[in-house]
Amino acid sequence: MLLKSEDKDKSNPKSYRPICLLSTISKTLERLLSNSLRPVFLDPGYASSRQYGYCENRSTTDLITEVLSQVDNTPDRMMLAVLFNVTGAFDNLKWDNIKTALKNRGIPGDLLSLVGSYLSDRQVTSFGAGIKFTHRLTKGCPQGSILGPSFWNLCPDDLLRVISDAGGNAYMYADDLILLVSGNSREEIEMRA
Incomplete structure (x- = not known):
């Protein structure tokens, strides 16, 4: 386990990040799974065009350009930008949510079973002061x-879609979300936000 940063409380277990050592065979399996799931990850019917992190041909520059375009297109209105960081996004991503998202996207049952098997039976073990502690995991990448x-x-795609369908403008870069709300007055913006 590594301390996330020097300013973290060393007595708090949440201040540590487990080291995950993936074997060559695990990395090979991940690469094969990634290639098989690629059409699902890129399907415009599911993959939000408002997600910029970890997406081919989309960058931070593209996201900044899009946000500035939204601001420029509302010159006579007020705009509020609400910024969120999903703390511990990767550490807390529930495996059931991953499997549900894949199932909802129609991946074949055998591939879904393989992903489920790959995610199951993971554990983290820590050693210290002559003590060995093992904890079974049910979440996290x-x-x-x-x-x-x-x-x-996979997981924020649905959130981005719901916000967009409701007429909102929300964008994500990895685990950072920006929500843009415009209106003619502060009261209107507060009501819409």
Whole structure:
């Protein structure tokens, strides 16, 4: 386990990040799964065009350009930008949510079973002061995994779609969300937000 940063409380377990060592065979399996799931990850029927993190041909510059365009297109109105960071996004991504998102996107049952099997029976073990502690995991993406970013992108897609369908403007870059709300008055913006 590594301390996330020097300013963290060393007595708080949440201040530590487990080191995930993936074997060559695990990385190979992740690469094969990623290639098989690629059409699902990129399907415009599901993949939000408002997600810019871990997406091919989309960058921070593209996101900034889009946000500035939204601001420029509302010159006579007020605009509020609400910024969120999803703390511990990768550490707290529930495996059931990943499997549900994949199932809702219609992946074949055998591939879904393989993903479920790949995510199951994971554990983290820590050693210290002559004590060994093992904890079974039911959530989280291993640090440095090939599939982690794509699995993360599956989950906020639905949120971005709901906001867009309601007439809102929300964009994500990895685990950062920006919500843009415009209106003719502060009261209107507060009501819409």
